[in-house]
């Protein structure tokens with residue numbers, strides 16, 4: 001018998017049709033999933049406050065609009081123009097905003113994993129969460145085509161939760177996904193990208209026969225807006241689009257997995273790059289020298 005555990009918030013139950021769609025397509029789009037006022041706005045406000053704090057800390061002559069959810073990042077472009085490393089300082093800080101951490105480990109996130117994976121033991125991937133800030137025309141941190149598992153490990157049946165904080169327009173380069181590609185299983189990876197030697201860690205992993213492989217699938221890059229959520233199977237092929245707009249592309253990532261997955265149990269739910277794991281020691285089968 002399961003003990004009765006008090007829940008914090010109303011359950012957001014998926015329909016059987018949505019669960020089936022996820023298993024069939026390797027992703028699921030949940031429009032308006034989050035409560036904007038209670039779940040999204042506090043995160044946007046936390047980012048706004050951090051931008052304000054840095055402007056003051058470095059005594060920069062930057063005017064910031066009063067806070068509004070639509071323009072929460074006002075001042076950020078001027079900040080990185082003053083010095084690019086101020087952007088890195090913001091990037092490292094924003095994932096520590098409590099409202100964001102609450103969402104990452106929220107009961108609604110747990111519930112989604114429970115429903116889709118049919119498990120009673122969801123887990124949050126440590127270090128597997130963050131807020132991406134993809135600056136206009138910056139390629140260095142773009143994620144090349146990848147599956148999530150070889151970069152994160154934890155469990156084979158993990159799920160990426162991807163949610164925009166600003167409206168995702170065509171020119172912002174929404175994430176590109178290959179529906180059904182999760183059914184192809186794990187793809188081996190090269191650990192260095194000869195074309196982009198500046199890329200390191202998970203960003204340097206290149207799929208074996210990348211071009212051929214991704215062109216064998218349909219590719220979609222759906223638009224979205226704050227409040228929306230995309231779920232992606234840990235084996236679904238996806239890549240970053242290129243942001244050619246004038247605003248940074250702000251998006252949240254959480255990764256949850258299932259403690260009961262046999263592969264996860266075998267690798268002791270070890271983390272990937274972010275956890276400093278020796279990938280080849282854990283999965284010699286996956287890496288091509």
Ligand SMILES: O=C(O)CCC(=O)C(=O)O
Nearest residue numbers: 143160162175240241253
């Ligand atoms: O937002 C992006 O461009 C890439 C996202 C991604 O790879 C992920 O969330 O796992």
Ligand SMILES: [Fe+2]
Nearest residue numbers: 143147148238
């Ligand atoms: Fe990814």
